[in-house]
Amino acid sequence: MVSSVYIHIPFCQQICYYCDFNKFMMDRQPVDQYLDYLEKEIVESIKRTPITNLKTVFVGGGTPTALDLEQTQKLIDMINRHIIKGQAGVEMTFESNPNEISKEKLQILKDGGVNRISFGAQTFDEGLLKKIGRTHSPNEIEEAIQTAKEVGIDNINLDLMYALPGQTMEQFVDSLDKAMELPIQHISAYSLIIEPKTVFYIEMNRGKLKPAPEEDEAAMYDFLMKYLNEKGFHQYEISNFEKNGLESKHNLVYWNNDEYFGFGAGAHGYVNGVRYSNAGPLKKYFQLIDEKGVPFIHEHTVTKQEKMEEEMFLGLRKMKGVSEVEFSTKYGATFNEIFPNVIEKLSKDGLVEYKDDYLRLTHKGKLLGNEVFQEFLL
Template identity: 55%
Template sequence: MVRGVYIHIPFCHQICNYCDFNKVYFHKQPVDEYIEAVGKEMAMVVSKEPEQFANIETIYLGGGTPTALSPKQLERLLELIADCLPTNVLEFTAEANPDELSIDKLKALKNGGVTRLSLGVQSFDEALLQKLGRTHTINHIYQGIEWAKNVGFENINIDLMYGLPGQTLKQWEDTLETALRLNLPHYSAYSLIVEPKTVFYIQYAKGKLQLPGEELEAKMYEMLMDEMEEKGIHQYEISNFAKEGYESIHNKIYWDNDEYAGFGAGAHGYMNGIRYSNCGPIKKYLQAIETGKRPILYQHQVTISEKCEEEMFLGLRKNEGVSFKQFEMKMGFSMNEKYGDVIHRLIIEGLIMEDAGRLKLTKKGRFLGNEVFQQFLLSE
């Protein structure tokens, strides 16, 4: 059963130097046509399996940048969503760029059912923002948050990044202190990953990207956890922190390894045991919709071994970890049957622990998460 819906808006007014998501420059793109096509794709899928979408918990507008759209375009998109999906969900999130927000856009989102905003802040250091290719300033951040609150948004997240080119521990400390003074209900913080087909990747390949070493990045992560804990913002996932009751329900669907639908060019989904991705180029996406076909580029029936792997490396991202009971209910066999030796070894190494019927990362394990996750990949 589908728990959530992701809708991809691939348009950006500026392409960030680190971003590898499916995106295009907004200028001269068939934006209105794309919005209508997303509505047609949703209607096509939902009409075939309406029972799958009757009790969805979340909707998430991601990108690209949804706030690249005009207020009227946002209104039309939200009308099409409401035509196909129940919008009285537990959580309805829209991503936003601080410098693209306006009172009219925020009102369009609020009136269309959006209940949660996620702002791509990344840093409170102007020089680092320029290195990242961001177009907003610190004043844009303050103004956007103030406007959002005035319009009625209470559930606001900001994304932060560390391990940035040339970033010092003091710069990261200053960004954290500034972010926490905002007293928001949710914070996400991610270390930079240099992905192929990005500006940073090209610079890195040429030896022109100076990144903090692993030791400094580990200090930044430890500072992040300590500062959040001190301010009463509890860590509930490797990269996410929230006040009680403001944890991201949509993202938890991914970490719970549950099913969700993805709509739009380049969107990914997981339905009926099949992981799929839509074609990315907008022209191909529009052509598929025009002919009445689903715009699927790739789909894969998840095997039981793959499901086990995903249950472990996704679930262990959460501070609550993976339930032994839930694992057995989903798989038909126990976690120890599949991973007994691995679990025993990682416990001895102090990277995971058993607690209240769950398997969890230790604090040491959070620093070495990827190494832990790899241990649960099966060879079969």
């Protein structure tokens, strides 16, 4: 059953130095043609597998709000016509850069059903913003949030990063302090990971960039968890914190290992037990849609063993953890039957614990999450 949709808009006004998502500089790109082909992909995909009980739509990138007003309206109309179809209660999220959103554009989003917006703040330090390739100022973060509130979008997420090149604990604490002054209900906070094919990766290989020491990264993450808890934000996933019960329903789809459509160039999806990825280059994306109706370049039928592994390493990202009863009902076996000695070893190392029926990470386990997850890859 597919009840969630991700839509990828691969255009940006500026390429951030750490970003490895499929993206293109906006200038001289066939944006309108892309939206036409995106619509073709959506129509053909839903014809093959109808959406059932739609719960979430997430529009990411790239930078979705890099589209102009007319293109934004075209995208919103497309989503409502083919995907939402008047259904109530759908969580609809748009990603945005703080300096690329106007009141007019936010009004189009609000009128079109967007009820959640995610601003890529990353840091409130002006020097660090420039160092990572961001073009907004700290003041523009606050202005964007206030404007979203003015048009009636109250469910607001702020993306923050830590362990940035040269970032001090004082700078990170200052960013958190400034974030707490704003009317937000959700924070996603991630440490910098230097990925191949990024500006930072090239600079690192040339010896011009030095990643933050692991101990600094761990100290910032440890502080983050304690700080946000004191400020009334509930940590429900390794990197995500909410208050007033406003968890990201869409991201929970991934962590619950549920199926979802992925539309757009470079998008990934999981439908009918098959994980797939779309062509990233626009010409290839257009060509495949013309030829096959869908732009898949890779499809993989997930085996039962892989599903069980994913259930564990995705589910353990959630602070609630993974229910052994639900796991046994779904797969006909207990944790220990599928992963002999793994739970015992991780428990002995103080990385996981049982609470009622759920296996979950300990505090130490949160700090060493990747080591825990690897244990479930057989």
